[in-house]
Amino acid sequence: MDQHIQQLLWNNINIFTNRLPAPGVLMVCGNGQGRENLITLGWMTFGVAWGEPVVTVMVRKSRFSYELLQQNPQFTLNAMPRGYEDALRICGSKSGRYADKFAETGLKKNSPSIVNVPTLRDALISMECQIVNRQPMSSQGLSDLINAKWYKDGDYHECMTAVIRKFDVNLKG
Numbered sequence: 001m002d003q004h005i006q007q008l009l010w011n012n013i014n015i016f017t018n019r020l021p022a023p024g025v026l027m028v029c030g031n032g033q034g035r036e037n038l039i040t041l042g043w044m045t046f047g048v049a050w051g052e053p054v055v056t057v058m059v060r061k062s063r064f065s066y067e068l069l070q071q072n073p074q075f076t077l078n079a080m081p082r083g084y085e086d087a088l089r090i091c092g093s094k095s096g097r098y099a100d101k102f103a104e105t106g107l108k109k110n111s112p113s114i115v116n117v118p119t120l121r122d123a124l125i126s127m128e129c130q131i132v133n134r135q136p137m138s139s140q141g142l143s144d145l146i147n148a149k150w151y152k153d154g155d156y157h158e159c160m161t162a163v164i165r166k167f168d169v170n171l172k173g
């Protein structure tokens with residue numbers, strides 16, 4: 001990504017980080033063949049690696065979204081304005097295995113330019129992301145404290161690092 005564009009991204013990154021860990025931001029993922037899903041995420045880090053702007057998201061293996069991300073290593077991240085708390089709650093509590101969260105929330109899609117899953121029409125900022133590294137967690141790598149606090153049930157996250165290939169800012173008002 002061009003340095004000036006990257007600077008614009010970092011100048012606006014607080015719009016994402018202010019929403020973490022709650023109410024979260026919306027990830028759209030899909031299998032690349034029409035099955036698309038929404039998930040609320042609250043844990044992620046932003047930075048630079050391999051000379052590119054990157055985001056590392058953490059998705060537990062039990063999520064339907066995890067399955068879709070294994071099939072198709074692309075996603076979008078969308079920071080929503082105020083008024084979307086219900087949508088964030090629905091996408092953060094129901095599983096796309098059993099529910100069509102686009103139908104339930106009424107969220108509208110925009111065509112992406114680079115990846116093959118949509119961005120969200122009403123997002124303040126959307127990012128189009130391509131996964132370039134996956135790091136499954138295990139009890140060996142984690143400190144005992146974190147293991148005991150977060151992974152008693154063995155449902156580990158996978159850390160997925162993605163290059164932010166494009167972003168769109170749509171600040172209203």
Ligand SMILES: Cc1cc2nc3c(=O)[nH]c(=O)nc-3n(C[C@H](O)[C@H](O)[C@H](O)COP(=O)(O)O)c2cc1C
Pocket residue numbers: 021022023024037038039040041042043044058059060062063064065066088089091092093094095096097
């Ligand atoms: C505020 C909030 C933040 C969340 N953050 C994450 C996260 O970072 N990683 C994750 O795996 N699940 C997270 N969740 C839980 C998922 O959104 C939730 O389990 C969802 O129903 C999974 O949907 P899926 O099965 O369709 O993928 C979060 C939920 C909420 C409400």
